[in-house]
Amino acid sequence: MWFSEYQTKDLKISVKVKDVLFTGRSKYQEIQILDTVTFGRALVLDNTFQTTEKDEFIYHELITHPAMFTHPDPKKILVIGGGDGGTIREVLKHDTVERVDFVELDEMVVEVCKKYLPTLSCQIDNEKVTTIFTDGIEYVAQCKEKYDVIIVDCPDPVGPAKGLFEKDFYKNVYKCLEEDGVMVQQTESPIFNRDLILNIKRYLEDAGFNIVKLMVYAIPTYPSGFWSFTLASKKYDPLEVSPEKIRERLKNIETKYYDEDVHRGVFLAVPKFLKENIPVF
């Protein structure tokens, strides 16, 4: 049995599936858990791969650690989206963290991931975590809290997630960060979504962030395999954090992908066509 995702209308990825472990529809989307041969269990929302047991460590380590290590002492963290729990798990590897507010729109995603993806969702019930089932866009608009780090672990900019890629959202994220706060967001494919990425960068700069930097890396199950995060910071430059400092803090943190070289590499490897807006696709 095969599962196919149309990554665009002209490009399809197909994976062999051993079993369909769950299929259901929440208020917001169709939710599936597939047991695939190549990637282990996979969370699929509206026929789109979100994460898989095998490749999730790439995504979750890189959305979390470059931002967390850019901040010298991250205590209070907001995670928007990421209902599978992988980002929460990585955040809690930092023993500086005192509190994580976890804002997820779709309660059913969290319930399903708790049951079927325990290696990702294992820390959602940690006592430091407060889970709030609401719209992240609304949450930051209303929020009076100030965070050290905000991680926007969002799906593609369609449906309810669209507003997570718009101007007002970034202004509100800025407002919800301390004076030395850092934010990071999933920002799609450098090849297929170049314009979106360049817009996000401009919106973040307009919102007041002094430092806005893209990261690039590869995720096998995402369209084009080539993917990005964008980090925005009020004070600290991720490239000015010393490798020694990162190595020191990493002593208590187990990773499979991230280290002090990767920290610099994912920023430096950003292709020229993104920096100079050269059309390539």
Place this chain on the structure above:
Amino acid sequence: MWFSEYQTKDLKISVKVKDVLFTGRSKYQEIQILDTVTFGRALVLDNTFQTTEKDEFIYHELITHPAMFTHPDPKKILVIGGGDGGTIREVLKHDTVERVDFVELDEMVVEVCKKYLPTLSCQIDNEKVTTIFTDGIEYVAQCKEKYDVIIVDCPDPVGPAKGLFEKDFYKNVYKCLEEDGVMVQQTESPIFNRDLILNIKRYLEDAGFNIVKLMVYAIPTYPSGFWSFTLASKKYDPLEVSPEKIRERLKNIETKYYDEDVHRGVFLAVPKFLKENIPVF
């Protein structure tokens, strides 16, 4: 009409095809030129994507420039494989280059690419290029020349290309390099071919290279999207070339992907699981 490649027996990529421009069989393989919606024209050998008009610049800039810029004055270059001509095109952007020996096994690939992929093959007939249709493994075994840079732009390690990933080949490449020579090779997916990559590194070190470093990046049409090159150098460390020096030499070279930051980034971004041999897939 769709074309599908089984990237593994459990993973398939499918692209919409507007037209099949060429299909034929050489002594070595089945050759196709497809006109795809997403990637433009694609060279497909034995049902495996080799290169496409849209994404080829990523591959060809990164197999060429990090090695060429690691050497301070590359004059005499050997390119093994790469019948599409994309690597030759990038090599000839360096005005230090006096001579390129281009060793390709399959003459029909070159003829087909000259006709259907002119943006890649445009420099194959340059007067600095000597094309030799023979087996690259045999060529380096017999060769009495010494090169500044050797680029091994090889297909997957199956069939006649298998020997390009074996011990003796690397010893012969070492022998064919000047005392300060640099080599670089296409070395498959960090996820699906971790053991192969680690073997190649050991073989290159055993052959006598003082510096052996992996690069990582993404190519949409390759299995997992996540790909690697390995650079081996007798004297110069790619990470010790100054950004200023690269910027200076880049003034005369047009690129869409590579610059002095990317030069460092592709090496630094190598994931920890490859450096420490942590099993992930």
